[in-house]
Amino acid sequence: MNYDNLMQLALERGFYFPSCEIYSDAQAGFWEYGPAGVSLKNKFLELWRRQLVRRDQMLEIDGSQIMSKSVFEASGHLTSFADPIIKCKNCKSTFRADKLIAETTQDEILESADLADFDKIITEKNVKCPRCKGDFDNCRKFNLMFKVGIGPEGEEAYLRPETCQSIFVDFPRLFKTMRGKLPLGIAQIGKSFRNEIAPRQSLLRLREFYQAEIEVFCNPNKLNDLEKFSEIEDTKITVQVGQEPKLMTCKEAVDSGSIPNKFVAYYLGILIEFYEKTGIDLTKSRFRKLDEKEKAFYAEVAFDFEVETSIGWLELVACNYRSDYDLKSHSKKSKEKFEVMDNDEKILPHVFEISMGIDRSLYSILEHSLREDKKNERIVLSLKPYLAPIHVGVLSLVKKDGLKEKTDEIFNEIKTKYDAFLDHSGAIGRRYRRLDEVGAPLAITVDHQTLEDNTVTMRDRDSMDQERIKLTELDSILLNKTAFP
């Protein structure tokens, strides 16, 4: 199934839809999650907590979305997270100043150069608009951060462009008070904000989006000294260095040098074990090593976890070895001490980050789970049961003869424990089809026999098979079938 099929399902079944859609000044790049989308997202995040945060005994925090100017002076975002742009006075085309200068004059100019330098070169070399030969306005910086004004004086602050800055800033307190020991993972789920020039494709390129980030603080001298590496050494991952993706175990990846050390390999390993449980098709996934040009300004080594969908390869997770870039710069700017003791050694930890795009992950899960069952004329969302927005449909075969009342009774017994959906009306087949489309793995139906022997039929979403179960066993069956792995 492709992007359009999924978009239609999302709109019809309440997974996601455009923000502020009733108003004509609604801007692109903002989307809402509907009831089904929220339920899926919550369960996805619960799985993330279990498979990464709990597994590795990480600390989870929830930081503020608005952060002070100093944070982004230190992090480099105020200067590096901006593009120098110039606009043609005549045809209004916009270009990146550094790229245009490089193309037309062969002069290399740093992206971070002063604005006056750009203007100077453009005047000296007589650079004109490549479209219409027009003159340019003065160069300006377009920063992708949203600036906000705090309080009546409008003090300068910014919406965070990545959640991890809270983690770096909070590190000294967390390490001390939580009795931290290296390596230490600190995790956070939250929203980040980027003023993208051209947001597009619903959840895939947003101005306001969710990230689930993990920053692992480590001793850079012990990157191959990691006992728990054995847990994942046989886990298979696809690594692409250069052009050819290769399937290998984590151990082979380290031995062959595809992944630089056991430490990085361990986190890529537990990440792939997490994604395996989301239902994403891992045969359509790869860790792609980024070359120098593609890497972020703070990254020393970077792997993108990418998944193939109907619209191409999508970057779901950026895995960056940020070295001591962040702690060093925050330490310098704030005068706070970031060094910690690792046994007898005093060190400034290095950071490896696993920066996950939640919205893109959810999109990929949905696309990989959605299928058309032509034989039975239905659309089925074959989500993992523990991720399904609705765990179980509770249906009455017909409303009369007390079946409705019996159904209500069963529903009331399970509704606080499971995501159950009660439905009495319409043809039974139609109700099953609707549940198939939101991905409900199970449906139980109350019929006349139920009143006699307290059994109901339980239908399986994927096979459409039915079996009769005792109501006394309903809870344990549901518990078992919808449990997280």
Next chain:
RNA sequence: GCGGUUGUAGUAUAGCCUGGUAGUACGCUGGCCUUCCAAGCCCGUUACCCGGGUUCAAAUCCCGGCAACCGCACCA
């Protein structure tokens, strides 16, 4: 941000060229029927992206805005 295409119910669309009662399908609400997979019948429900202009009259023509799609550029 540029260029092209487009914008009609919950979804998908017809109507637009040639201005005059906005139609269809699926869905949805309620009812009849029905003992398990989108059946049938009846009743009902919901829409012309926003603003301005032309006109006796605008979904339709014109201008502006916004959005979506495709391409270019961008993507820490």
